[in-house]
Amino acid sequence: MILFAVIALILFYLLKKANNNTKDVVINKVKINEHANHPKLHILHLSDLHLENISISPTDLYEKLKDEPIDLIALTGDFLDRKRTIPKLIPYLKVLNQLQAKHGMYAVLGNHDYVLRGQNLQELIDLLKQNNCKVLQNEHDAIWADGYPVNIIGIDDFSTKKSNLEASYNGIKHGINLVLTHDPNIVLHMKNYHFDYLLSGHFHGGQICYPKAYHLMKMGQLARMNIIKGLQEQDGKPYYISEGLGQTGVNIRIGSRPEITLHELPLCDKNKAVVAI
Numbered sequence: 001m002i003l004f005a006v007i008a009l010i011l012f013y014l015l016k017k018a019n020n021n022t023k024d025v026v027i028n029k030v031k032i033n034e035h036a037n038h039p040k041l042h043i044l045h046l047s048d049l050h051l052e053n054i055s056i057s058p059t060d061l062y063e064k065l066k067d068e069p070i071d072l073i074a075l076t077g078d079f080l081d082r083k084r085t086i087p088k089l090i091p092y093l094k095v096l097n098q099l100q101a102k103h104g105m106y107a108v109l110g111n112h113d114y115v116l117r118g119q120n121l122q123e124l125i126d127l128l129k130q131n132n133c134k135v136l137q138n139e140h141d142a143i144w145a146d147g148y149p150v151n152i153i154g155i156d157d158f159s160t161k162k163s164n165l166e167a168s169y170n171g172i173k174h175g176i177n178l179v180l181t182h183d184p185n186i187v188l189h190m191k192n193y194h195f196d197y198l199l200s201g202h203f204h205g206g207q208i209c210y211p212k213a214y215h216l217m218k219m220g221q222l223a224r225m226n227i228i229k230g231l232q233e234q235d236g237k238p239y240y241i242s243e244g245l246g247q248t249g250v251n252i253r254i255g256s257r258p259e260i261t262l263h264e265l266p267l268c269d270k271n272k273a274v275v276a277i
Contacts, residue, residue, distance in 0.1 A: 002234035003168040021251050022055040025245070027064060027259045030231055032197055032238055032266045038268040043046070044101065045261040047182075048244025049077040049200025050112065051088045056258065058091040065099055068074040068262055069132045071145065072103040074202045075133065076242065077110025077157065077182035083120045102142045106131040108154045110202065111183035112248065129192040136180065137163040140172055149175030151255040153195070158183035159202070159220070165193050176267065184227075184241050185220035197265050198239035205229040205243030210254030217270060229256075 044065065073096055079089055096105060100176050107128055116124055128135050136154020151172055156162040163186055177195045184200035206213025206228055216223035222241075229241050243259040 001272060011130075012136065016068060019107075021249055022053075022247055022253050022258060023026050025056050025060075025064070026243075027260045027262065029262045029264075030180075033266055034041070038266045039148075039151065040264040041103075041145050041176075041178075041267055042070070042071045043178075043263040043265060044070045044073045044096075044099070045076065045199050045240070045242055045263055046073070046245055047199075047242035048078040048204060048246055048249050049075075049080070049089075049092065050078055050137065050244070050246030051080040051092075052082060052086045052246075053248065054246035055231075056245065056249065058095045059197065060097040061083070061092065061260075062098060064260065068099075070099050070101045071264075072131075072143075072152075073099065073101045073105040074178075074180050075105065076110050076180055076199055078088040078112040078201065078244070078246075078248075079110075079124065081112040081115035083116065083123070085101055086120075086124055089127060090131070092111050093128070093133065097132055103145060103150075106141070106154065106180060107133050107135050107259070108180045108182055109135070109157055109162075111157050111159045114157060114160050124198045129263050135181050138162075138167040140168060142173065142175065150267070151175045151177050154162065154178060155179060155181040155186055157181075158186040167240050178265065179239075184232075184239060185218070186233075187237075187239050188221055190237075195237055195239075196243050197263070198237070199237065199242070199263070201242040201244050203228040203241060203243075204253075205241075205256035205259070206252055207244075207247060207256050208251075211255065213255075 138156045140153040155168045178200040179195040183202045245258045
């Protein structure tokens, strides 16, 4: 009985610590190909909110970001997977709007979002749009940032076979290509599709690592290569895998932390300078 009680206490302690890890949000700042003489596009990247299991409140999120320079907000999918959770997204979108990103807010959907079907999925998409968030589903938009053309390319979720690279790039004009997508495995199929930077999520940095995230092996080739988080490169092109802000399954993290990422992308075209007049 005493041994059983000791084991129970140890398990309780470990689970409590693992749950507390979900509240220990890390802000990572990433500088890409830093060029001192070029202006920067400051991007706030949030991924995998999983609002069924998120430990940061909208107010705390705002407090962490209110003094950061933010030109553009990128949301890379897995907001939620239950209809009843949809209203919980509203206060988060409201505080993101309060940050007043100069070039707005863009989103792509993830595999958990596609658990929603029909009208429920449409309700999620409509809610994002109603709160000034452009949802890109195998399409692109263009902005001018400090005189440089930037293509924001939203590639739909690879893991649910909704990606269409040809459609995403169709009609694209010359500029800096910023790709938003949920599942980073798509980079292995983009040898002939140029991007200057790609933002993704999906893996949660393993969420539960013991010591490696062996349970991710089924989630594609990158996971089998143990490429599950942080700044990476494919075919000479940089991409980033966020550890995500929320959790899926159980609300614990072991060997990973929820992540907010701030990226500095230089506004320079290595092949040809194009400046708005």
